[in-house]
Amino acid sequence: MWGFLAALLSGALMSIQGVFNTEVTKQSSLWVSTGWVQLSAFLVCVAAWLFSGRDSVSVLWQVSPKYMLLGGVIGAFITVTVIQSMGALGPAKAVMVIVVSQLAVAYMIELLGIFGVEKQPFEWRKIMGMLICAAGIVIFKWQN
Numbered sequence: 025m026w027g028f029l030a031a032l033l034s035g036a037l038m039s040i041q042g043v044f045n046t047e048v049t050k051q052s053s054l055w056v057s058t059g060w061v062q063l064s065a066f067l068v069c070v071a072a073w074l075f076s077g078r079d080s081v082s083v084l085w086q087v088s089p090k091y092m093l094l095g096g097v098i099g100a101f102i103t104v105t106v107i108q109s110m111g112a113l114g115p116a117k118a119v120m121v122i123v124v125s126q127l128a129v130a131y132m133i134e135l136l137g138i139f140g141v142e143k144q145p146f147e148w149r150k151i152m153g154m155l156i157c158a159a160g161i162v163i164f165k166w167q168n
């Protein structure tokens with residue numbers, strides 16, 4: 025149950041963050057806004073680390089494979105692309121497309137068993153679910 029609630033909270037926070045970041049970008053610039061997002065996130069993480077345990081940071085260098093350490097780099101580009109998509113499409117349309125893209129890529133990762141994820145069998149119902157989500161975007165975007 026906690027996982028479901030955390031996912032709901034994550035989605036809500038991503039939508040709010042995307043709107044905030046888009047507005048900051050309008051008043052500054054794309055890379056200034058993105059840098060601020062990453063810096064402020066870093067500061068929150070440092071504060072949480074100071075108050076919650078202080079595990080050794082050096083364990084990061086033991087992570088294998090090393091490409092798994094690229095999450096922050098990917099995070100910067102997520103911030104940039106969310107800002108750009110929300111500015112171009114509006115929050116609701118952008119989030120719908122983002123979620124369908126996340127779902128499709130996550131399913132491919134499971135199907136192929138890449139990045140250390142346990143390989144899952146192909147299921148037509150999951151493809152149908154994604155197609156229904158994609159149809160939802162078309163219906164949502166549809167104008168008279």
